[in-house]
Amino acid sequence: MHVTSLRFTSEEPLDGGVLAREFTLGEIPGTLWTPGSAPAPLILIGHNGGLHRREPRLVARARHSAARGYAVAAIDHPGHGDRPRSAADEQARADLRRALAAGEPVDEIFESFVGPLVEKAVPEWRATLDALLALPGIGGPVGYSGMTAVGIRLAVSEPRIAAAGFFAGGYVPRAQREEARQVTIPLLFLLQWDDEGNPRQRALDLFDAFGTKEKTLHANMGGHTGTPWFEAEDGDRFFGRHLK
């Protein structure tokens, strides 16, 4: 990736002294929420599914954490949110829709889609981290909260990530299922018990596989989007134990 510098494009003051700023880092669009107090530990958040950084639940979570003293950053990954989709992205989405409609297995389609996404997203997160930690008022250690596949690779390749919250709601490529054993940072693993697209046993096996001894599973009833709001508060307290 071409190295460049972070540029703020807009800012919006929110309740509780929180400031929300849109930024670009080269071709990466992102949002940074900062609290009134400094220095603030940083949490990188990824959306569970589509990775659009303006998804309302993601924004609500970010504001909640920022109001409690964290700096929070979200970015759109290649092919997501504000970013252009490649022909391969469009093809994978079409394949997925067709397979789901036909009741066919979708693992290989997800593998062909999520595997490359992880490869592209993690260097972008690391470049974003470099840029954000150079800003005044933002300090380490750093937490990650979001999609499991990206989070596993980030946790094993980026030593500045000190704790992570993973949402067990999406496809985890074979490579990341292997890498799970190398994850040694404290983890909070969030599972929706009846997640339509995520076999429960596979998620429990993944939780079992993580190499860290400081891992906690929180499971709640309901489908993919049914995570209760109190899990956002539990997440902040988890990071409070490990980042502050």
Added chain:
Amino acid sequence: MHVTSLRFTSEEPLDGGVLAREFTLGEIPGTLWTPGSAPAPLILIGHNGGLHRREPRLVARARHSAARGYAVAAIDHPGHGDRPRSAADEQARADLRRALAAGEPVDEIFESFVGPLVEKAVPEWRATLDALLALPGIGGPVGYSGMTAVGIRLAVSEPRIAAAGFFAGGYVPRAQREEARQVTIPLLFLLQWDDEGNPRQRALDLFDAFGTKEKTLHANMGGHTGTPWFEAEDGDRFFGRHLK
């Protein structure tokens, strides 16, 4: 059970305005911790295993909750703590030790021991509840936190129990595994992932079986006694959502 009245036998002021009082209710010995503020919602706590109300982790949990505004009560069940053991209790314990030493199955021994314990303990909890709710400064709704087997029967038979935290660390008799489907109050179900005496799959099946839609599983690493301290804090917040 013979109806009688609650008698306080000693009291000890603790930090934060908390008062710990020993009591007897007929033959039932118990401890009541009350906060400085009133009215306080009541939490009944049962020890995970031996049901001794002076077990240090149980006492620490009780004091923690009382300092956060809850009244907390613990009692010793028949054959536990300060109470005499029957010949049948001694026999069951001897059978259990022998079977464990010989590597034999222990389910039927637990069934013969825990089944009758539930039958005896639940009426005692209900009588204790009558007596405690008649005291000034203690108000409903009521929570239960402790052993799963007793908690299931209490949750399905005692309408004043509004929320419960169950520790998935002991044998649950067949009758209570059936009754689990009738449990409709909010639940926090605590699982130690590598609990020596508690097959993980059986605990996950039980979590799945509970009839309530407001159930959350928290699983942590380690054996029976390894529950991290932050789960006491999570428990208080769970009750805060449902009792206050």
